[in-house]
Amino acid sequence: MRVLIVEADGASRGNPGAASYGAVVRDGRTGELLAELAEAIGRATNNVAEYRGVIAGLEAARRIDPQARVEVRMDSKLVVEQLSGRWQVKHPSMKPLAQRARELFPPNGVSFAWVPRSQNKHADRLANQALDAASRGEVWRAQVLPAAGEAAHSPRPVSSAAVSSQAASPAASPAASLAPVSRPAVEPRAPAAGSADLGAPTRLLLLRHGPTALTGEKRFSGVGADPELTEQGLAQARAAARRLAGPHGAADPRYGRVDAVITSPLRRARQTALAVAEAAGMEPRVEQGFRELHFGVFEALTFAEARAQYPDELAAFFASTAGAAPGGESVDEVASRAAAARDRALVRFARKTVLIVTHVTPIKTLLCQALGAPLTAVHRMELSAASLSVIDYYDDGVTNVRCVNDTAHLYDTGHLYGTPGG
Structure with a gap:
């Protein structure tokens, strides 16, 4: 039964x-x-x-x-x-x-x-x-x-007036009405000195996708154009696969064998995830909560172009994590849905190692939450394309950030697979 x-x-x-x-x-x-x-x-x-x-x-x-x-x-x-x-x-x-x-x-x-x-x-x-x-x-x-392997949507609040209009408008922003939360769902705390063994953690390997044409030009790239990986991006995805899965499922001994692969629904993340999942002999799961921030009117613009066209809106976006570009969403909103997606992964794959292929903003918000840092710190981190950040989550709420922006896998026998920030 x-x-x-x-x-x-x-x-x-x-x-x-x-x-x-x-x-x-x-x-x-x-x-x-x-x-x-x-x-x-x-x-x-x-x-x-x-x-x-x-x-x-x-x-x-x-x-x-x-x-x-x-x-x-x-x-x-x-x-x-x-x-x-x-x-x-x-x-x-x-x-x-x-x-x-x-x-x-x-x-x-x-x-x-x-x-x-x-x-x-x-x-x-x-x-x-x-x-x-x-x-x-x-x-x-x-x-x-939904069933395992299908896209999973987090519960979300919508304004009463917007319920009917959103249902009728498929073009509505998929996360425009997500509400921010004032604290992470898993509250970080440090282990006490001399504490007993906490057991095996659930390890999340947070891999940023490889570069696209927009990445190389340093343009805002959220959910708008949904570009695919460049040849350089595909090479970096294969390099990550060799490190994390490798021939016959071999893994980086520092992080262990990958037990599951979860990916953002956006094309560049799915392409990166597929390289690792195929090398590990598994199917990637799609999780909507790990998609990139929707940059609204800033989509596909460089910083200089956005500042010239929307100076006040850009200033408001960087002044507060609650600020959003017109038609887009805020860092707070991404933090909320990424935390909910993380919680689902922690439950589904307790005490296992999970590769999550996602984007700059979700990774930065998860790092802030794990460190107990304010979300304003997202603007003070560098995350290269195809970089790896690793967080361990223990059953009693302890979190341990093992590394941030690790790009060692982009160097294979002396050859660099494109510049890490490209």
């Missing part, structure tokens, strides 16, 4: 006050993330919000596999004890919610367990993001994730 794990949480600012829930569903055998759900529910108590999270998670699990056995994990002792039948449900507002939760799966098909809040961060983050979106007058959209 298949086992599904439901993690659920609720939030209420005021208790009662503005409330929301978050829930995720995972495969019990592999840990793969199957669904993310979040919704602001108006004014309610924290207990009601917790119940709504359980119900949403169980409903999603039922849609995925109604015959599965479900294990629900929450940090609410009250809800766990009540749904386990050990405590009575006395409050009138919670009785129908408890009944609904019990109806979704037979009693012998579901169990409820309490976990510490530190083990329920994913659902907690979703609940708070939904609540933050509601405070701005936006509606939070969440959806069941």
